Amino acid sequence: MPAENEKNLFKIDHASKLPLYDQIERNLRDLIARGELAVGQVIPSEWELAERYGVSRLTVRRALDELVRQNWLTRRHGVGTFVQQPFRATITASKLSFTEQMKAIGRRPSSRALGSRILPAPLHIAPRLKLAAGDPLIEIQRLRLADETPILYEVVYLSQQRFPQLAEHDWQPYDSLYQILRETFGVVVSGLEHTIKPALLTEREAAYFQSGPGLPALISEIVAFSEDGEPVEYSWSISNGDKGEFYFRFRQVEGGS
Numbered sequence: 001m002p003a004e005n006e007k008n009l010f011k012i013d014h015a016s017k018l019p020l021y022d023q024i025e026r027n028l029r030d031l032i033a034r035g036e037l038a039v040g041q042v043i044p045s046e047w048e049l050a051e052r053y054g055v056s057r058l059t060v061r062r063a064l065d066e067l068v069r070q071n072w073l074t075r076r077h078g079v080g081t082f083v084q085q086p087f088r089a090t091i092t093a094s095k096l097s098f099t100e101q102m103k104a105i106g107r108r109p110s111s112r113a114l115g116s117r118i119l120p121a122p123l124h125i126a127p128r129l130k131l132a133a134g135d136p137l138i139e140i141q142r143l144r145l146a147d148e149t150p151i152l153y154e155v156v157y158l159s160q161q162r163f164p165q166l167a168e169h170d171w172q173p174y175d176s177l178y179q180i181l182r183e184t185f186g187v188v189v190s191g192l193e194h195t196i197k198p199a200l201l202t203e204r205e206a207a208y209f210q211s212g213p214g215l216p217a218l219i220s221e222i223v224a225f226s227e228d229g230e231p232v233e234y235s236w237s238i239s240n241g242d243k244g245e246f247y248f249r250f251r252q253v254e255g256g257s
Contacts, residue, residue, distance in 0.1 A: 024063035136160035154237035
């Protein structure tokens with residue numbers, strides 16, 4: 001690749017509200033995903049990247065550290081930093097939970113309990129769980145973190161009649177709801193219906209993310225199903241659009257599978 005063309009690949013927007021290290025991380029990941037930086041290729045040094053992006057070396061290092069942890073890059077001591085085949089996290093039945101998905105992409109998941117209560121099932125939630133309006137529901141509110149950074153405010157609803165012990169559960173930072181359902185109740189979550197839609201952060205939600213109200217956000221609604229196809233959980237969560245992103249990679253497989 002000609003040096004001038006290569007130099008033009010490394011671009012960020014200094015006027016953007018996104019942190020510079022985050023922009024560099026996204027730019028490099030995009031270049032790898034598009035094949036502009038090939039597997040096995042050595043990338044420019046931290047000093048060279050700092051000059052091309054117009055940032056400090058520490059800013060570049062923070063972005064590279066994150067890409068190394070995500071397995072997009074690998075460092076060879078005394079040689080350089082190389083592009084490697086990115087790790088593909090397969091979302092199987094054992095990796096449907098937030099905890100397992102974060103582990104699959106190299107993040108350290110944890111949660112902060114915000115409260116729980118029993119309430120009558122509202123009209124808009126009861127059908128999702130095949131319950132009658134007014135049936136007792138357990139509501140669990142948690143702030144979900146990745147590497148100690150809040151990324152999701154989550155509200156979960158489950159049938160109090162089906163999972164009575166959950167109402168008294170003392171939620172710890174590393175508890176996984178799906179693991180508890182499996183080990184305590186013998187219920188294995190094997191499928192999800194997942195809807196994502198745009199939103200704006202309210203003042204309360206923004207406070208959880210140490211952000212400002214009115215910023216773009218994503219609302220996720222999930223209905224989780226057990227192996228026999230019965231609904232187990234309904235939840236909704238909101239994420240700060242400035243601190244999270246969804247990355248999808250599609251590949252056509254012969255036979256249409």
